[in-house]
Amino acid sequence: MIWATLAILVGLPVLIWSAERFIHGASFTAGYFGISPLFIGMFIIGFGTSAPEIIVSIFAAIQGNGGLALGNAFGSNITNITLVLGTTALLSPIMVKSEIVRKELPILLAITFFAVWQLLDLEVSHDDAFSLLGIFVLLISWSGWQAFKQPKDQLGKEVAIEITDSQLQLKPHLIWLAVGLILLIVSSRVLVWGAVEVAQYFKVSDVIIGLTIVGIGTSLPELISSIIAVRKNEHELAIGNVVGSNLFNTLAVVGIAGVIQPVQVDATFLYRDGLLMLGLTVALLIFCLGIRGPGKINRFKGLALILCFVGYNLYLVSTQF
Numbered sequence: 001m002i003w004a005t006l007a008i009l010v011g012l013p014v015l016i017w018s019a020e021r022f023i024h025g026a027s028f029t030a031g032y033f034g035i036s037p038l039f040i041g042m043f044i045i046g047f048g049t050s051a052p053e054i055i056v057s058i059f060a061a062i063q064g065n066g067g068l069a070l071g072n073a074f075g076s077n078i079t080n081i082t083l084v085l086g087t088t089a090l091l092s093p094i095m096v097k098s099e100i101v102r103k104e105l106p107i108l109l110a111i112t113f114f115a116v117w118q119l120l121d122l123e124v125s126h127d128d129a130f131s132l133l134g135i136f137v138l139l140i141s142w143s144g145w146q147a148f149k150q151p152k153d154q155l156g157k158e159v160a161i162e163i164t165d166s167q168l169q170l171k172p173h174l175i176w177l178a179v180g181l182i183l184l185i186v187s188s189r190v191l192v193w194g195a196v197e198v199a200q201y202f203k204v205s206d207v208i209i210g211l212t213i214v215g216i217g218t219s220l221p222e223l224i225s226s227i228i229a230v231r232k233n234e235h236e237l238a239i240g241n242v243v244g245s246n247l248f249n250t251l252a253v254v255g256i257a258g259v260i261q262p263v264q265v266d267a268t269f270l271y272r273d274g275l276l277m278l279g280l281t282v283a284l285l286i287f288c289l290g291i292r293g294p295g296k297i298n299r300f301k302g303l304a305l306i307l308c309f310v311g312y313n314l315y316l317v318s319t320q321f
Contacts, residue, residue, distance in 0.1 A: 001201050007194025012217040014187035015052050019221040022051055022180030050076075050248035052218040055188040057257045060210075065196055066263030067207040068214065070124065073253040074273050075215020077112075080242045080249075081280040082309035083216070084223045088238050089302025092230040096239055096288040096295035104243050105285045108250075111135065112281045115250045116274040122265050129258025136251035191217070204320045207269055212316055219245075239288065239297075246281070276312065280305075 053076050057069035088094060096102065114135075118128045191214065199209040222245050226238040257263060288295040297305075 001197070004194040004197030004201070007190045008198065008213065008217075011187045011191035011194060012220075014183055015056075015191055015218065016220045016224070018180045018183030018187060019052050020180075020224065021176045022184055025174065025177030025180055050245045050253065051184055052188065052221065053245075053249050053253045054256065055184055056192055056214060056218060057253045058260065059189050059192045060196075060206075061257040061260035061263075063192065063196070064261065065192070065206045066124075066257055066261055067205060067265065068192065068195060068199075068210040069257035070254060070263050070265060070269075071207040071210020071273075072214045072218060073210075073249045073257075074269075074277050075211035076219045076253075077246045077249050077277050078211075078273070078280060078312065079216050079219040079309065080222050080245055081284050082305045082312070084219060084226050085239070085242055085284070085297060086302045086305030086309060087223060088226045088230050089297040090299055090306070091227060092233075093299060093302075094230065094238055094297040096290075096297075102289060102295065104247070105288055107139070108243055108247055109281050109285050111247065111250050112278050115254060116270070116278050119265060119270045119274055122267060122270065124254060124258040124263040124265075126259065126262060129255045129262075132251045132255035133259065136248075136255060139247060139251065202320070207265070208316060208320055211273060212313060216313075242284075280308070 053072055057072055060066065060068040060072065085094065115132065118124060118131075195209045195214050196206060198213070199206045222241050226241050229238040229241070254263075287297050287301055290296065
């Protein structure tokens with residue numbers, strides 16, 4: 001138990017740090033080779049912030065802990081909307097001006113609904129997983145087309161500023177890209193081992209560990225990057241991080257885990273966690289599109305999201321002990 005706890009305490013910080021290094025290296029390397037800043041913001045940064053979830057879920061599924069992989073994906077999505085956007089909005093209300101982000105939100109809602117609908121039979125089968133990965137490929141293609149079609153979108157402008165801010169040459173970015181990826185893999189393996197051991201010790205399901213410890217931990221890169229973005233008044237990056245990450249989690253993380261091994265869930269997971277994730281995505285769409293005026297997540301909405309995060313996690317813990 002001591003070693004498992006240490007694995008989590010060490011694995012999570014290393015995972016977060018390596019994810020940040022990986023994103024940094026990938027973004028500036030892509031910019032160096034002339035890839036559109038908008039595509040970097042939509043795809044590379046979204047992939048980078050979801051890299052911890054993807055690699056953790058791969059190891060979890062390989063070890064036969066599919067519940068941990070699925071809990072990680074759904075838990076991370078819930079944390080992204082409640083804790084990440086809630087905390088960010090408290091620091092600085094988030095204005096949503098990017099047309100790309102406003103187009104992605106309905107897509108995110110549709111994909112979230114589809115993923116929850118797949119769980120009605122209480123299983124993520126191979127067919128379910130391949131369909132999610134197929135949509136993922138279509139989404140990447142659409143992102144590239146949008147980046148070509150609207151190169152002057154606000155999100156692209158903010159990413160371009162971030163890339164221009166760095167005066168380093170290509171070699172250091174390639175080194176950080178490699179180091180970040182290696183540490184991501186190692187720390188994910190350590191974290192999964194520790195999480196499974198803790199779950200077995202306390203006799204709780206690996207789904208609960210995925211929803212709480214692992215789900216929250218793997219969402220910390222999104223939290224850090226979003227806070228930094230709003231501090232620089234780059235609101236589109238903050239909301240784009242969350243939207244992109246949730247798309248990757250729902251499609252790639254769940255899809256890869258299901259391809260490796262079908263994942264069984266119980267009805268409680270569907271009606272408690274699946275419906276909450278769906279409801280929060282609906283709320284996010286309403287907040288960002290705006291009903292009477294431009295989309296905005298103000299401090300009041302941010303506080304409501306944080307209270308939802310606290311209440312949800314307290315409920316999960318109370319039902320286990």
